[in-house]
Amino acid sequence: MKAVLSWVAAACCLAGPLFATTINDKVTSFELGNGMQVVVIEDHRAPVLQHMVWYKAGSADEPKGASGVAHFLEHLLFKATDKMEAGEFSATVAANGGRDNAFTSYDYTAYFQSVAADRLELMMQMESDRMVNIRLTPENIATERDVIIEERNSRVENNPRALFSEQMNAVQYFNHRYGVPIIGWRHEMETLDLDDALDFYKTYYAPNNAILVVSGDVVPEQVRELAEQYYGAIPANPDLPERVRTQEPPQTAARRVAFKDARVAQPYVSRSYLAPERDSGDQEKAAALTILAEILGGGQTSYLTERLQFDSNVAVYSGAFYSGTSLDDTTFDIIVVPSEGVELEAAESALDQALADFLRDGVDPEQLGRIKMQLRAAQIYARDNVDAIANRYGRALTSGLTVEDEQAWPDLLQTVTEDQIMTAAREVLRPETSVTGWLMRKDDEVTQ
């Protein structure tokens, strides 16, 4: 194995760009006359494509008291329009051998179809139709509201980890809508009505608030021509509100959450810190935090794994997570699942000690080299799945970033220095902005 190891040492210290072509070469973007943004990502290996429309409207844009309406509306967009019957959209995609669905998050709602490349026009025809023409009935509202409540049952109510995470999030944000679950609080979901849905639709569903992302076997000129014809014909909404949300005040008090549930089998400690997100033209700090999450808890050789799972037997699992693609302040998250016989308090102490030691010791340059090597390779592997790249652009562009920001991101990650990482770590890993949660068994369940 000596040969392997010496090669490894060489790879670690190689800083320059290894790979000549990048995915950036395959990305084209432009804007329609009505303000709709378009991104095309080419991959001509197979005659298929993915057609997506992203709206800059998510759960964090909902009015107070109507939590869940962004997601509810997403469901309702599969009902009737002026030109189509309820269910006809998906049935038509299926009849053309395609798949379709949609998803909602804090900052966006997105609709997509995967189909044969020669079906692009039909997809645009239908998607542009439901951008402005939905026709909802009271029956649609009643039935689909039951469906989203069952969805909440499946995703949240039946899962103590999801309930715990919901409470943690609500405590993390004093004043920002990120503290409200995307799917909605149950008691508000139960009151959602036709007006709630239509108000949200009329406010946010418009070409000047939407981004078209087409990936696969297409050329930009063809997309432009069809997009002008179908989406370009829809007038912009002149009353589109500016996307301003209530922001967090300074967070100055560490918070704690203890959540008990009889269905908990494996207790754990969860920690979240308020953290800055990627801002257009100013992504350096987020890049440093992205690498910090890898260093602390990104895999088998990460700092917390070494400390809590290898050097000591405190944990069966640990991890750190950060995604900077967000319109407003996001979170940096850490989880520690204690080993059998280790109390949550001891697990939390071990975590805090490890974090303190990391802040003292700094970054291991060899580990940083390995992480950067993997990020470089990730760009090669990414070319095997352009739909995932399309998703990345959709998320970025609905989170206040530009195509240039997204294109600059991989190189930016490569330039992150040890100093930047430690500066970001000291700034973010502060108790005052944190929530520490314990997911616990019900007391009466502890007995063997």
Add this chain to the structure above:
Amino acid sequence: MIRGVFALVALLLAFPAWAEVKVESLTTPAGIDVWLVEDHSIPFTALEIRFRGGTSLDAPGKRGAVHLMTALLEEGAGELDARAHARALESLAASFGYSASADDISISARFLTENREEALALLRETIHAPRFDEDAIERVRAQVIASLMSDAKDPDAIARLSFNRLAYGDHPYGSDGEGTPESVSALTRDDLLNAHAGAFARDRLYVAAVGDVTAEDLARIVDDLLADLPETGRPIPGPAEVSLSGGTTVVPFATPQSVAVFGQKGIDRHDPDFFAAYVLNQVLGGGSFESRLMDEVREKRGLTYGVYSYLAPRDLAAVYLGSVASANDRIAEAIEVIREEWSKAATEGVTLKEVEAAKTYLTGAYPLRFDGNGQIARILAGMQMEGLPTDYIATRNDQVQAVTIEDVNRVAAELLDPEGLRFVVVGEPVGLEATVTD
């Protein structure tokens, strides 16, 4: 939107211009059969290796041994302990995924062309010389037990395992391949070595590669990796008898939404009626919004977020399965609707329009599966395990197209067994009588 227009479009799609997935079948100098799709557009390769048998090979009293052994393959091999191995792998930016199912162990590897030889040297050690260090065994054992304890309080897992116990009894399919906390606690290092010796052998090996590699290089790579495995491994158990009767089993569990798994006897992958059954299932509950179950249970009544059914032809038994989840006070109605649809399809069959729509969807959606090197490699290895020829990809849609409404309705009458359809419900269902006690 006029439906007629789409019908015409759909007809054209029946003769698609899909880029061919060119599968090459080769035999290495050492005699290993390998399937390859050569594609040099991205400088990496996906390699999929399968060993038939999987967790069903566990020796009596050693439940979970194959699973734990597989989980330990990445925890140190050759001269490298777990940490050194992980560092080496990260430095190469390669990834090796190891997993054990009831039918096989799969190794899904992905590596860059520029450091292929180094990556393969690491992979080779994990297959031939895993260390099974005591500290690694204890660490991973604790992870497996933690996961089993979580499953014991997860309604989906409880439903799945309860159903399997009812369906397969004492056959390995009838219990959790990951073992129980007790059985996993009792496993020794020798048990893991035995599991390793029994699982990896030439007589059960399947290999597929997709990406930046030539046939010549691949033959050498595969021989280097696998040629000196033992000829034979532990015998694979015989078929499982599916012992399902109709009725409803309730597993009481305090949670707001009841989770139900349902199923009956299925149909073998090699049965001449398999494609007719496949089309039938697409109409009945095949996962799209257009299925009868989705329409009746979700779209019309709002009783669930999702209801699905699927054919599950595995190596040692075939079942026809489904799942649904509804609030405790609504699950009884959801189950009643599903039972009605099952009976209706069995007695009245389905319509020509439904069959045509299902066929169009299935044939159109098939090429969408070939989405990336790793995904294609997994499909190719799966095809080999099912005994399909390399040209199956080109002929599969013709087989779907050849299914007639008469085939579908004959199979519906023969296959669908409303009396034998068993529901296992986990939760606190209201107004639902358990007709069968476990």
